Amino acid sequence: MSMETFADIATRLCTACGMCCDGTMFQIVKMQPGDHPSELARLGMRIRHSHKESEYHMEQPCPALKGLRCTIYEKRPARCRLFHCQQLRLLETGGTTEEDAAALINKTRAQAAHVRELIEQCGLREDGQPLPERFERVMSTPVDEKLEPELAALREDLDNAMSGLRLALNREFRPPPLSE
Numbered sequence: 426m427s428m429e430t431f432a433d434i435a436t437r438l439c440t441a442c443g444m445c446c447d448g449t450m451f452q453i454v455k456m457q458p459g460d461h462p463s464e465l466a467r468l469g470m471r472i473r474h475s476h477k478e479s480e481y482h483m484e485q486p487c488p489a490l491k492g493l494r495c496t497i498y499e500k501r502p503a504r505c506r507l508f509h510c511q512q513l514r515l516l517e518t519g520g521t522t523e524e525d526a527a528a529l530i531n532k533t534r535a536q537a538a539h540v541r542e543l544i545e546q547c548g549l550r551e552d553g554q555p556l557p558e559r560f561e562r563v564m565s566t567p568v569d570e571k572l573e574p575e576l577a578a579l580r581e582d583l584d585n586a587m588s589g590l591r592l593a594l595n596r597e598f599r600p601p602p603l604s605e
């Protein structure tokens with residue numbers, strides 16, 4: 426019988442995913458009491474002040490994510506330590522299997538890759554910003570369907586692809602909002 430723990434399986438799934446660290450799901454990670462923003466900044470994280478006074482957050486995509494692994498694992502902020510997406514929650518309670526979760530991760534990562542590809546085709550090169558921001562930037566520039574029919578068609582594809590991705594992330598990955 427396998428002696429694998431939930432943590433072993435979660436690590437295997439997360440290191441094939443990274444969507445909660447790479448700017449696909451989140452734009453920022455809020456600092457919590459006990460986190461060390463200045464130490465995280467020294468480690469290369471992009472720490473910023475939030476609009477509200479004395480609140481710090483870490484911008485995503487996270488520079489610590491390399492090859493789908495967190496390279497500051499021992500020093501990662503509280504929200505990273507506590508975060509379990511819906512797939513991990515389901516796995517922990519027996520509501521899904523590793524195989525099913527892995528298949529969903531692959532499918533959703535492919536959707537996100539397709540969105541990134543379409544964003545580039547629409548003329549916005551990779552700029553290290555979170556995916557939703559990049560999408561909004563592309564969609565906010567006007568396009569004349571008659572003058573630029575190909576671009577207009579690409580935009581429509583992008584809009585549909587992003588809707589599909591958002592639906593998948595909301596339905597399968599994003600947990601209910603954290604209370605403040």
Ligand code: SF4
Pocket residue numbers: 438439440442443444445446508509510511512513530598
């Ligand atoms: S979205 Fe879920 S499976 Fe993917 S890296 Fe984050 S916690 Fe792991």
Ligand code: SF4
Pocket residue numbers: 445446454487488489490494495496497498501502505
């Ligand atoms: S610190 Fe680690 S766990 Fe947190 S967002 Fe960055 S890569 Fe992900």
